[in-house]
Amino acid sequence: MWDPVSFLALPALACAALVAIHAYFGLHVLRRNVVFVDLALAQVAALGATVAFLVGHAPQGAAAHAYAAGFTLAAAALLASSRSWSARVPQEAQIGVIYVVAAAAALLIVDRAPQGAEHIRQILTGNILTVGWDELRWAIALYAIVGAVYPVLARRLDPASWRSDFAFYAAFGLVVTSSVALAGVLLVFAFLIVPAAIGVLHADTFRRQLVIAWIAGTATSLVGLAISYAADLSTGATLVCAYGVALMIAGLVRALRGAARARLAAAGRGARLLLAGLLAVSGLWIVASPAADQPVLDAIERVVPSARSLYIDDTALATANEARQYAARYRSEAEALRKRESESRWNGSPIPDEEVRRIASFLKSYNEMIRGEEFVVREVRNRARAAHRFALGAAFLLAAALLSWPRLYASRT
Amino acid sequence: MVASTAELESLVLAVGGDGIAASHLIPAGQDGETFQPRAQDVARISEANVVVRVGVDYDLWLDALLRQSGNAAVERGGPGYVDASTYVALLDVRAGGVGPGDGHAHGRGNPHYWLDPANAEMITGAILEALARVDPAHAKRYEANRTRFLGELEAKVREWTRLLEHAPPLMAYHDTWPYLARRFRLRFVGIVETRPGVAASPAHLAQLVAAGKEAGVKAIVREPWEPARDADFIAQRCGATVVVLASGVGAVPQARDYVSLIDYDVQALARVGSR
Numbered sequence: 001m002w003d004p005v006s007f008l009a010l011p012a013l014a015c016a017a018l019v020a021i022h023a024y025f026g027l028h029v030l031r032r033n034v035v036f037v038d039l040a041l042a043q044v045a046a047l048g049a050t051v052a053f054l055v056g057h058a059p060q061g062a063a064a065h066a067y068a069a070g071f072t073l074a075a076a077a078l079l080a081s082s083r084s085w086s087a088r089v090p091q092e093a094q095i096g097v098i099y100v101v102a103a104a105a106a107l108l109i110v111d112r113a114p115q116g117a118e119h120i121r122q123i124l125t126g127n128i129l130t131v132g133w134d135e136l137r138w139a140i141a142l143y144a145i146v147g148a149v150y151p152v153l154a155r156r157l158d159p160a161s162w163r164s165d166f167a168f169y170a171a172f173g174l175v176v177t178s179s180v181a182l183a184g185v186l187l188v189f190a191f192l193i194v195p196a197a198i199g200v201l202h203a204d205t206f207r208r209q210l211v212i213a214w215i216a217g218t219a220t221s222l223v224g225l226a227i228s229y230a231a232d233l234s235t236g237a238t239l240v241c242a243y244g245v246a247l248m249i250a251g252l253v254r255a256l257r258g259a260a261r262a263r264l265a266a267a268g269r270g271a272r273l274l275l276a277g278l279l280a281v282s283g284l285w286i287v288a289s290p291a292a293d294q295p296v297l298d299a300i301e302r303v304v305p306s307a308r309s310l311y312i313d314d315t316a317l318a319t320a321n322e323a324r325q326y327a328a329r330y331r332s333e334a335e336a337l338r339k340r341e342s343e344s345r346w347n348g349s350p351i352p353d354e355e356v357r358r359i360a361s362f363l364k365s366y367n368e369m370i371r372g373e374e375f376v377v378r379e380v381r382n383r384a385r386a387a388h389r390f391a392l393g394a395a396f397l398l399a400a401a402l403l404s405w406p407r408l409y410a411s412r413t
Numbered sequence: 414m415v416a417s418t419a420e421l422e423s424l425v426l427a428v429g430g431d432g433i434a435a436s437h438l439i440p441a442g443q444d445g446e447t448f449q450p451r452a453q454d455v456a457r458i459s460e461a462n463v464v465v466r467v468g469v470d471y472d473l474w475l476d477a478l479l480r481q482s483g484n485a486a487v488e489r490g491g492p493g494y495v496d497a498s499t500y501v502a503l504l505d506v507r508a509g510g511v512g513p514g515d516g517h518a519h520g521r522g523n524p525h526y527w528l529d530p531a532n533a534e535m536i537t538g539a540i541l542e543a544l545a546r547v548d549p550a551h552a553k554r555y556e557a558n559r560t561r562f563l564g565e566l567e568a569k570v571r572e573w574t575r576l577l578e579h580a581p582p583l584m585a586y587h588d589t590w591p592y593l594a595r596r597f598r599l600r601f602v603g604i605v606e607t608r609p610g611v612a613a614s615p616a617h618l619a620q621l622v623a624a625g626k627e628a629g630v631k632a633i634v635r636e637p638w639e640p641a642r643d644a645d646f647i648a649q650r651c652g653a654t655v656v657v658l659a660s661g662v663g664a665v666p667q668a669r670d671y672v673s674l675i676d677y678d679v680q681a682l683a684r685v686g687s688r
Contacts, residue, residue: 127612229614237612338505345598346601
């Protein structure tokens, strides 16, 4: 059986390895202020692989990897040599130009080489969930070598020299090319920037920043993987969002550090006023336009469905419930019909074309009927909201007032 | 004549014969659902007498091109406008908000209908109508071309059906194959990418692996541009192999025209079955 642990072990290991190397480079990237350099280098590597295909090499073979690496090194040389301009044109602008030109050039090449588009995609759209041990093994070996050699090399080179820049972009380019193929561009960007940013927020020396980045990055990955399994969500996208939240939390913790008590009270007051403002605006919005989207009221009803009965009377509620039941019934009938047709493709007696056409038009009618029922539900709700708009608005404003002036109901806070 | 895909172009040529010039807009071997028209495409359409489209929301970008070209003959409703899906019995028409795991984002039906060789009859029928409208002098010849082509195709379909008689259960990366499946009685146990462009969740992958093992899936089908990694992952765990199929002419070098396209796919699947 597929327990989560055996399923997510390899992705977790991959995350740990990727965080280990990217947090290190991320700190450098933040210092150099070149945050999008990974996207540009990955795109250049994809261009290299496409060119390899165009001149007749097998995709994903040694020659394709050599082309990708060669193009990446050339881009590294370009970035290093153009540093002298950066007083006039920021390095970030040069990186952006390299990115768009590499992406566009790859498109043009694909136009010339049928069956070429796939190679760009295979390089840029890794998926951390389905990473294989074979690839991961090579990637870990590469990260270990780069992680061991580059810091030693960097210490020997004059940081203001052309060579130092080239070493950085070349080492980073090799890492990014392999990691983007494993995890995809979005996730690699998150691995690169977020742990490093958390480290910089919470420490001053490079060593401490790196340790914090490693711990925060790995922990966030594990939490993200667990959420993606439990909530049945796409793993890469869940991880990227988890990193976004982690950075927010890290920022909050940083803001609250130090004189904790006073700041905490201030933050509490701020949050309370924010909530009061939200409720007040919602109250006015209901009065002004009761049939429009009411996100706050909708959210309350989703959490406490019985809140509806406060302003919708029993007959209208019954109408809406009936419509909901009909919609559910139509949905299950349509699903059964669809299932019968798709089963018949391989099992039992085949359904002739005429019957398939009839099924299609039945499904379309079901679709219309479901929409009709959903319209009824919405209409009942909107009418009730319109009828009680002033009462609803007043309730929201009262709640807002109570939140903003706690002394109205408490002697002291 | 301009067709939106190379496979439709091939069918246009089968009906039109040597007397007509045809081209296609989506470069061979590219995913038609992510196509972006080029500057010369407008010129191609403004010079065309007949435009053949896939329809079923597959080539929505064509509407803007037709408007831009200002060629009234090929605009919607014009004598040279052909929606090849007109007479086809569409599969997987959506009935609002059905649960997860149902494959395609196309509410109007799955657009990959040309992969059922029996649908070539409907597609070439629509093409023939337009050709006869635009060029009535040669209508007889077009009709003869079509009849000959369909006759040859029918013989092929018999051969293909025999080859795929004992095809094993399959799984697909994207829901491209329902028409092929229906014609040759293939069983697709599951679809990896249930929402276009959204990678599968861990739970969905786990469920696919379990279903694949239980059904004895022998091959995971993907197109050349679909991620190799995900297909390999499931194949490894189900004890299946990965088979790269072409959904369009030019997606693999062997698929030179409509017949060799279907032939390539059938042969590839038959090899899995004989293993």
